[in-house]
Amino acid sequence: MTYHITQYPKSHAYHETFFEVVSYIKKKNDDFRFLTFHWSRFEWMFARDCVKDEDADQIMIFRDQEHNICGILTFEDRPGVWYAIYDEEPTLKAYMINYFIEHMKGELVIPHDLMIHTMLMDKGYEKKEGWFDPISYFAKDDIHVPTYEGYTFKSLEEDYRLDQVHHALWLGFDHGPEITYTEQELKDRQSMTSSPHFKKRYTYAAHHGNHYVAYAGIWFIEGSKTALIEPVATVPAHRRKGLAQVCIYHAILAARKDGAKHIFVGSHTKFYQDIGFKLYDGSYCYQTKKNKEN
16 A cells, blocks of 8 residues: 655645545544544644644645545644544554654654554653543433522523633633733634634533633534533632533533534543543553653
């Protein structure tokens, strides 16, 4: 088998190659593979406008003789840590790993794969100690959604205010107590909530007074088999009340209504365990001993 390597275009726009890559990853996710790098994780980094045009062509796309994608080596946000997504073909896996070792610098993230593990170990790589990227699935069939006095819960389809999306995410991700609302910051939030596969009806916010104080969304394409929760945030003054849980439950119910059957989240913290998630799988990071010493 002959493989061809193409570079991702030097552009973070939503062009033909972007949709081709998302489609390829989604196909793997629908086979319940590479869920730690769900297709939405690729789109989310573009939606957050984290990819620089000058870095984009470092994403390597492997194609078969019919020019169809059969593998990808991609970073998330910035080059340095690489995620491998690939067809289950031994010659392809060997080709991709040899290419990575010879031409790319940094660490490599893969799911459990004995063949690739053996190749990397033979080439002087080792598993990064303490590094595990988990993926958990929602195990509840029936959902009881609590209510809280003083709070209402609405989807962004019902109430969409960019300043409040910014308010919830800025404070919820602990960017500091002083919020600014510059034109660029609001433009960035608009980008996060208007990418090709983002659906406002799958994102819920807890409202307290005139503010969004908790926020949770789900990425789901109708007809696909998997959905991913991202992001989840709660404003510090309103934490430990179960608000994020309610937002997540509302989002799950909305996605289920449109056919989502398998809901995942890239975490295995106690919070997610307590609200109904169970560990499903995970990926591992490999580094050279030289990188470890540095």
